[in-house]
Amino acid sequence: MKEGAGTLTLSGANTFTGGVTMNAGVVSVANDNNLGASSGGLTFDGGTLRTSTGIISSRAVTLNAGGGTFDSNGVNSTLSGAITGAGAFTKSGTGTLI
Numbered sequence: 001m002k003e004g005a006g007t008l009t010l011s012g013a014n015t016f017t018g019g020v021t022m023n024a025g026v027v028s029v030a031n032d033n034n035l036g037a038s039s040g041g042l043t044f045d046g047g048t049l050r051t052s053t054g055i056i057s058s059r060a061v062t063l064n065a066g067g068g069t070f071d072s073n074g075v076n077s078t079l080s081g082a083i084t085g086a087g088a089f090t091k092s093g094t095g096t097l098i
Contacts, residue, residue, distance in 0.1 A: 002027050002047055010034040019059070022047025022068060032057040044068020044087060051077050054095065063087035072097050 002008050007026040013033045019040030020027060026048045029035055032055045035042070041059050042049065046066030054075035060082050061068075067087035070079070072095030079097065083089065091097045 007050075016040070019043060020049075021045070022049060023066070026050050026071070028052060029055065031055060032059070035059065041081070042068075044085075044089070048092075050093075051075060057081065060084070061089075063089055070097055 001021040002025055003023050005025050007028050009028045011034055014036045016036040017040055019042060020035050021043040023045045024047055028050045030053045041062060043062045044067060045064035048069040048071050050071035050073050052073060054077045056078045058080045063085035064087050067089060069090045069092055072093035074093055075095040077097050
């Protein structure tokens with residue numbers, strides 16, 4: 001779980017399970033496998049996911065009341081998992097998000 005301001009950079013092929021929850025600040029990744037086991041979803045409640053090289057992910061995305069932001073950071077990415085929840089989803093950066 002990412003809490004508080006600042007940036008947490010995840011790198012390498014991580015195998016943790018349970019997904020990633022972003023409540024504040026930024027989680028920065030270069031690849032989908034940086035986010036742990038592919039069965040783990042992404043939960044936003046005020047945080048930002050930033051990609052440095054573009055990702056392709058089929059993870060489920062949950063948007064809690066605080067919503068979330070995907071920062072494409074000038075590169076193209078694809079999210080193909082279901083997006084659910086009551087929060088808003090914002091895309092920032094000049095890259096394309098599909």
